[in-house]
Amino acid sequence: MRQQYINRSLVLVFGLAIVGIGVIVQMFRIQNSDQAKIFLSQGDLYAGEFRMFYPERGEIYDRQGHLIAGNRTVFEVGVSLDEMEDVDAMSYVLGTYLNMTFEEVHDKLVNSPESWTYIVIKDYVDVETVEALRQILQQLDDANDNRLDGLGFKPHYQRSYPEEKLASNVLGFVTRDGRGYFGIEEKYNDLLAGVPVQVWVPRDPNKAIDIPKVPNGTTLVLTLNRDLQAKVENILDQSLLEYGANNGTIIVMDPKTGEILAMATTPRMNLNNYTDYFQVYDNGSQYNRSIGMAYEAGSVVKVLTMAAALDTGTVTPETSFIDTGSINVGGITIQNWDRQPWGQQDMIGCLQHSLNVCLAWVATQMGSPTFYSYMEHFGLGHPTGVDLSGEAMGRLKVPGDSDWYPVDLGTNAFGQGVTVTPIQMLMAVSAVANDGRMVTPHMLYAMLRDGHQYNVPSQYAGAPISAQTARTLTQMLSVSLEGESSDALLPGYRVAGKTGTAQIPTDYGYDPERTNASFIGWGPVDDPRFMIYVWLQEPQTSIWSSQTAAPIFAEVAEQTVITLNIPPDLVRNQYGSR
Amino acid sequence: MQLQATNIIHAYRQAPWRVQRQYVGAFLLIVIVVALISALYLDVTARSALAGREIQELQTEITTMQRLNADLETKLASLTSSSTMQQRALELGYRPVKPGELDYVFVPGYAAPEPDILLAAVDMTSSSPRLPEEYTESLLEWLDTRVKFGDTP
Numbered sequence: 065m066r067q068q069y070i071n072r073s074l075v076l077v078f079g080l081a082i083v084g085i086g087v088i089v090q091m092f093r094i095q096n097s098d099q100a101k102i103f104l105s106q107g108d109l110y111a112g113e114f115r116m117f118y119p120e121r122g123e124i125y126d127r128q129g130h131l132i133a134g135n136r137t138v139f140e141v142g143v144s145l146d147e148m149e150d151v152d153a154m155s156y157v158l159g160t161y162l163n164m165t166f167e168e169v170h171d172k173l174v175n176s177p178e179s180w181t182y183i184v185i186k187d188y189v190d191v192e193t194v195e196a197l198r199q200i201l202q203q204l205d206d207a208n209d210n211r212l213d214g215l216g217f218k219p220h221y222q223r224s225y226p227e228e229k230l231a232s233n234v235l236g237f238v239t240r241d242g243r244g245y246f247g248i249e250e251k252y253n254d255l256l257a258g259v260p261v262q263v264w265v266p267r268d269p270n271k272a273i274d275i276p277k278v279p280n281g282t283t284l285v286l287t288l289n290r291d292l293q294a295k296v297e298n299i300l301d302q303s304l305l306e307y308g309a310n311n312g313t314i315i316v317m318d319p320k321t322g323e324i325l326a327m328a329t330t331p332r333m334n335l336n337n338y339t340d341y342f343q344v345y346d347n348g349s350q351y352n353r354s355i356g357m358a359y360e361a362g363s364v365v366k367v368l369t370m371a372a373a374l375d376t377g378t379v380t381p382e383t384s385f386i387d388t389g390s391i392n393v394g395g396i397t398i399q400n401w402d403r404q405p406w407g408q409q410d411m412i413g414c415l416q417h418s419l420n421v422c423l424a425w426v427a428t429q430m431g432s433p434t435f436y437s438y439m440e441h442f443g444l445g446h447p448t449g450v451d452l453s454g455e456a457m458g459r460l461k462v463p464g465d466s467d468w469y470p471v472d473l474g475t476n477a478f479g480q481g482v483t484v485t486p487i488q489m490l491m492a493v494s495a496v497a498n499d500g501r502m503v504t505p506h507m508l509y510a511m512l513r514d515g516h517q518y519n520v521p522s523q524y525a526g527a528p529i530s531a532q533t534a535r536t537l538t539q540m541l542s543v544s545l546e547g548e549s550s551d552a553l554l555p556g557y558r559v560a561g562k563t564g565t566a567q568i569p570t571d572y573g574y575d576p577e578r579t580n581a582s583f584i585g586w587g588p589v590d591d592p593r594f595m596i597y598v599w600l601q602e603p604q605t606s607i608w609s610s611q612t613a614a615p616i617f618a619e620v621a622e623q624t625v626i627t628l629n630i631p632p633d634l635v636r637n638q639y640g641s642r
Numbered sequence: 643m644q645l646q647a648t649n650i651i652h653a654y655r656q657a658p659w660r661v662q663r664q665y666v667g668a669f670l671l672i673v674i675v676v677a678l679i680s681a682l683y684l685d686v687t688a689r690s691a692l693a694g695r696e697i698q699e700l701q702t703e704i705t706t707m708q709r710l711n712a713d714l715e716t717k718l719a720s721l722t723s724s725s726t727m728q729q730r731a732l733e734l735g736y737r738p739v740k741p742g743e744l745d746y747v748f749v750p751g752y753a754a755p756e757p758d759i760l761l762a763a764v765d766m767t768s769s770s771p772r773l774p775e776e777y778t779e780s781l782l783e784w785l786d787t788r789v790k791f792g793d794t795p
């Protein structure tokens with residue numbers, strides 16, 4: 065009996081062992097079968113998803129910490145087609161709230177490709193609309209109504225410009241594909257945009273730590289002063305109306321550092337509606353005329369000619385010149401702006417009365433090699449390197465060029481036949497305002513990344529003239545302004561500057577009725593804190609810059625000293641003596 | 643008498659039911675140990691999963707807060723934009739100042755304050771978020787730390 069019991073037990077144990085081993089073998093077989101690999105790969109599909117992480121685009125602030133380009137949340141509204149229950153209800157609700165027709169939405173939902181499981185109905189939908197849709201979803205959910213099942217919202221960032229049109233020509237804009245165009249947005253696009261990262265995001269909570277941190281784009285702080293920018297834009301807009309000019313540009317720069325404090329130009333556009341670009345501008349060079357449009361600036365170039373002549377010792381302020389009203393250079397007769405002789409003049413008189421004949425004579429006294437060498441050192445014909453996208457180079461013809469003629473020496477001396485951008489003139493003349501050292505104009509004050517601040521140092525672009533020459537010329541320009549009681553003078557502050565009225569070249573020669581009116585000036589002359597360039601295109605009330613650009617300079621200078629807290633010379637000298 | 647007692651004890655020790663009980667006891671001990679380890683593992687895994695889930699939720703919350711923060715910053719900037727502030731100032735009866743109306747006071751050693759955005763940047767370096775070691779170190783690393791430094795953290 066006992067043996068029988070043992071035998072039965074052994075059979076049972078053996079049988080169970082066989083079954084157990086069979087189970088284990090089957091487990092291994094199933095887990096290593098081809099089907100298992102398919103199931104595993106299918107399982108992996110649900111274990112997580114590849115997701116592209118776009119970093120938040122870096123913000124842009126002005127030098128006082130005002131946000132001038134930020135980000136706001138918008139939503140992509142889509143429908144999961146597998147979960148959709150009622151296409152008519154979905155079409156009706158989305159059509160109503162997304163400003164689309166019932167047919168538009170219905171067509172998208174019904175005629176989507178069969179393989180699609182999700183379809184985007186509309187992107188860049190604002191928060192308010194999405195909140196309204198969410199409320200409807202919630203109400204339906206409370207009532208166990210599934211007619212809007214499948215409706216989903218995916219948030220993402222959109223560039224936003226709180227100041228709308230302010231400094232639009234400087235900032236540029238960002239399109240929906242996240243790329244910056246023009247200005248700061250294009251120049252620093254890589255820094256601002258950051259680096260998008262595509263990663264596998266696991267659904268397994270144990271692997272939550274694997275989700276990478278995507279650093280935001282670099283935040284930029286500009287040298288721009290928002291309040292001054294607003295005032296300068298306002299002055300420019302008023303001036304265009306007052307003088308009937310087509311367009312205009314005003315730049316305010318710190319001549320010691322090259323920091324651009326304000327840069328206003330027309331036309332401007334609301335950056336939040338960047339699609340208006342094609343209605344506002346005909347081509348890219350118009351976007352920011354301060355840097356993108358070269359023109360014949362006229363007599364403001366005389367500052368550079370005189371600087372070169374003083375620096376080489378060709379003339380001194382007291383050098384005498386008898387103006388007969390014309391001079392022959394390269395076989396061509398050059399005349400003054402009024403075609404009149406001005407008699408005996410010293411160099412201050414030549415600048416004060418803006419005598420073409422005198423400056424052409426000065427250039428001929430220097431000779432072509434010296435004159436053009438100085439113009440090259442002043443940066444004419446080369447980009448300044450300003451950190452804004454779309455800078456034009458201008459054109460300086462030099463001896464040896466196929467289109468250079470000997471008369472060009474005389475005409476170039478008073479700014480005819482040479483094209484420059486306003487920013488080029490500012491950089492060149494900064495040498496005069498800054499003791500001979502020329503500064504590179506720039507817009508970036510600091511960068512902020514990962515909690516660290518990187519300040520952008522000022523860069524010098526050479527010293528084309530000596531400090532002594534710079535001081536002498538500053539005095540000459542200051543005296544010449546005071547001598548003619550210029551409209552550019554600012555009570556309480558001693559300023560230096562020069563007008564420039566240039567006829568506009570056409571295919572048939574220069575048009576005497578249409579001019580570009582310019583003015584470049586700086587102050588206070590003993591300690592320059594601002595440098596201003598004004599350019600009015602084709603003013604109608606007067607073609608002369610002394611009657612248009614010069615008073616604008618004074619107005620901008622007035623607002624600049626108020627905004628930057630620059631005391632009048634008398635007050636400053638009193639404090640300085642303490 | 644003593645021999646009889648020794649034999650009884652010996653017989654008791656070698657009793658088949660007692661040997662079986664020892665085997666069963668050993669087997670049960672193994673089962674209990676395995677069950678304990680499994681329970682411990684399950685507990686740790688569950689806690690880890692909960693913590694992971696919490697991290698996922700916090701990450702989602704961080705993203706939501708960052709978006710909200712960006713929205714609010716932009717909204718604030720719109721409400722304090724140059725044109726809006728100018729309009730409000732005019733409505734309140736202010737007017738632009740003229741140069742002659744300004745008085746300048748000399749303050750020795752005065753330096754204009756830095757903008758908030760630059761001041762914030764310097765402070766942020768010391769407060770960058772960091773995940774606690776409890777979430778990142780392995781059991782072996784934890785043991786190694788305890789062996790080297792004792793219980794003091």
